[in-house]
Amino acid sequence: MTKKLNTVVLKKLRSLRYEDLDWKTVLFILVVLSVFIRFPFFFRDYVDRDESTFILMGQSWVNGHLPYTQLWDLKPPITFLYFAIIIKIFGKSFFAIRFFGAFMVAITSLFTYGIATKITSKKIALWVGIFCVFFQSLFGSLQGVMSEHICTFFFVAGLYILFLKNDPKWFFTSGLLLGLSVMTKLNMAYPVLFIGFYFLWQGFYENHAWKNIKNLVFMGLGFFMTIAFIVLPYYLQGDLQIWWESIFEAPLAYSEGKFHSPLKTLPFAIIILGLLITGFTLKIIDWKDKKLQILSVVIMGILLSFMQAGKVNGHYLIQLYPFILIPLGIAVAKLPPIQKKYIPVIVILLVLIPMESYLEYGNIISNKIKKGTFFNGEGIEVPAYITEHGLETKNIFFTEYHIGYWVLDETPPTKAATHPSNITREELFPYMDNPRETGMEELRYIMEVIQPKTLVARKGKEIFDKKLVNYNTYIDEYLEKHYILEASVGRGLIYQRLE
Structure with a gap:
C-alpha cells in the first residue's frame, strides 16, 4: 500500500510544472495546507495565553472601550482590531478567529512566495511558501492567532510591493502597510528603519539619491497616515496620554524588566547572522542581488529588535521566518540533487512534519466521543x-x-x-x-x-x-x-x- 502511495506521489511530483504556476494555484495550495494543519486547533480554548488577552481586548473594543481605557495589554491597537472586527461580525466564535488566522497565514506565505519569485525560481519559491506555512503553524504555541502573525502579514505585504513597484504611489501604499505592521507589534519599527536607511544608502551609492529620497518621503507619509488614523479616536476622546504611554513608553519599560537581557538573545542573533554571512562569503547566495540585500537588512533589523526586547519567545520567530526561508531555500537548492531512491523518504518526512496537527485531530475526535463536542x-x-x-x-x-x-x-x-x-x-x-x-x-x-x-x-x-x-x-x-x-x-x- 505504501509503495503504491509513493508511486502516485512521485508521478504527481514529476508531472508538476512549476513554471506554469499562477498565483491562484499557489494560493489554493497554501490555503488548503494552512487550514489542514491548523483546523483541529480551531476548537481549542487557547494555545497561547497571549491570544486570550487579545480576545479580551478585542471584545472590550466591541463593547465601546478603546484599547487601554478599560482593559490593558502591552501591544499596539491593530493587534486588538483584528479580534474586534471578527467578534463584531461573527460574535464569540473561536472557529472564526482561528479560521481567518489560518487564511492570514496562507496569504502571508503567498506574499513570501511572491517575493521569492523576484529572486529565484518558482520551484524554490513554492517550497519557501509551503515551509512558511509550516513554520508559522507548528513547533510551539503558533496554532492560535498571535500578534506576530498579524504584523508579519502586513510587513510581508508591504515588502512585496517594494519588490514589485518603484514609484511614489506604491511606496506610499507600502508605508501604509508597514505602519499597520508597526502598530501591531512595535518592534517591527526596527526593520522599517533599516529599510529606509538601505534605500538612502543605495540612492547615494548609485547616484539617484533624489529619487530614493522622494520615494521614502511618500513611504513616510503612508506610515504616519496609518498612525494618524489610529491616534484620531484617542484624540477625539481626550485619551492621547494613555495612547502614547501604552504604545511607546510601556514597551521600553518592559524591555528593561528584571527578566530581560540582550545577552540572552545574543547567541541566537550571532547564529543567524553567521549563517547569512557564510552564505554570502561562500557565494551560495548572491550579495550583489539588491533584493537579497533588502531581506538581509530586514533580518538584521528584526534581530536587533529581539536584542532590545531582551528575550526570544518561540512565537517571536514568526516575524523572522519569511525572510530567512528565502535565502535558505536558495542555498538548499544548490545542494546536489536528491537521488530518486531517497524521494519516498523525503515525501514521508514531509507528511510527518504536521505531527502536532495529527495528534490534535485525535484529541478533538476523542473529545467529541466522550463529551459530545469538538470544543475542548x-x-x-x-x-x-x-x-x-x-x-x-x-x-x-x-x-x-x-x-x-x-x-x-x-x-x-x-x-x-x-x-x-x-x-x-x-x-x-x-x-x-x-x-x-x-x-x-x-x-x-x-x-x-x-x-x-x-x-x-x-x-x-x-x-x-x-x-x-x-x-x-x-x-x-x-x-x-x-x-x-x-x-x-x-x-x-x-x-x-x-x-
Whole structure:
C-alpha cells in the first residue's frame, strides 16, 4: 500500500510544472495546507495565553472601550482590531478567529512566495511558501492567532510591493502597510528603519539619491497616515496620554524588566547572522542581488529588535521566518540533487512534519466521543461548570484560563489582571494608569478588597512565575485560609470564597 502511495506521489511530483504556476494555484495550495494543519486547533480554548488577552481586548473594543481605557495589554491597537472586527461580525466564535488566522497565514506565505519569485525560481519559491506555512503553524504555541502573525502579514505585504513597484504611489501604499505592521507589534519599527536607511544608502551609492529620497518621503507619509488614523479616536476622546504611554513608553519599560537581557538573545542573533554571512562569503547566495540585500537588512533589523526586547519567545520567530526561508531555500537548492531512491523518504518526512496537527485531530475526535463536542480545554469546560452549577461570575478571578472571562461575558477584576502575569509587572503600572504602585499591592487589592467569590487556578502549577516566591506564598496562604476547593475540572481548580 505504501509503495503504491509513493508511486502516485512521485508521478504527481514529476508531472508538476512549476513554471506554469499562477498565483491562484499557489494560493489554493497554501490555503488548503494552512487550514489542514491548523483546523483541529480551531476548537481549542487557547494555545497561547497571549491570544486570550487579545480576545479580551478585542471584545472590550466591541463593547465601546478603546484599547487601554478599560482593559490593558502591552501591544499596539491593530493587534486588538483584528479580534474586534471578527467578534463584531461573527460574535464569540473561536472557529472564526482561528479560521481567518489560518487564511492570514496562507496569504502571508503567498506574499513570501511572491517575493521569492523576484529572486529565484518558482520551484524554490513554492517550497519557501509551503515551509512558511509550516513554520508559522507548528513547533510551539503558533496554532492560535498571535500578534506576530498579524504584523508579519502586513510587513510581508508591504515588502512585496517594494519588490514589485518603484514609484511614489506604491511606496506610499507600502508605508501604509508597514505602519499597520508597526502598530501591531512595535518592534517591527526596527526593520522599517533599516529599510529606509538601505534605500538612502543605495540612492547615494548609485547616484539617484533624489529619487530614493522622494520615494521614502511618500513611504513616510503612508506610515504616519496609518498612525494618524489610529491616534484620531484617542484624540477625539481626550485619551492621547494613555495612547502614547501604552504604545511607546510601556514597551521600553518592559524591555528593561528584571527578566530581560540582550545577552540572552545574543547567541541566537550571532547564529543567524553567521549563517547569512557564510552564505554570502561562500557565494551560495548572491550579495550583489539588491533584493537579497533588502531581506538581509530586514533580518538584521528584526534581530536587533529581539536584542532590545531582551528575550526570544518561540512565537517571536514568526516575524523572522519569511525572510530567512528565502535565502535558505536558495542555498538548499544548490545542494546536489536528491537521488530518486531517497524521494519516498523525503515525501514521508514531509507528511510527518504536521505531527502536532495529527495528534490534535485525535484529541478533538476523542473529545467529541466522550463529551459530545469538538470544543475542548479548561478555558471552555471550567466556565461551563461554573454556569451549570450557578457559581458567582460577576466577581470572578481567573489566575489561569483567563479566556473564561470571554466565555462568561465578564471582565477581569482590574486593568492589570487582563493578562494574569501583568499583575507582577509593576514596571508597567504607571503606563496603564494603575493607582497601585507594586505588584503585591495589586494582588492584595484583588484578594482583600475586591474579594473574588470565585477563583480559578491550574492544578500542578504555581499561580505566578516560580521565581516570584513572595507572590506565590501570599496567594497560597490566602487561598488556604479564605477559600475552599469547589471542584476540579480537568486541570482547572475552581475555588469558592468562604463566607
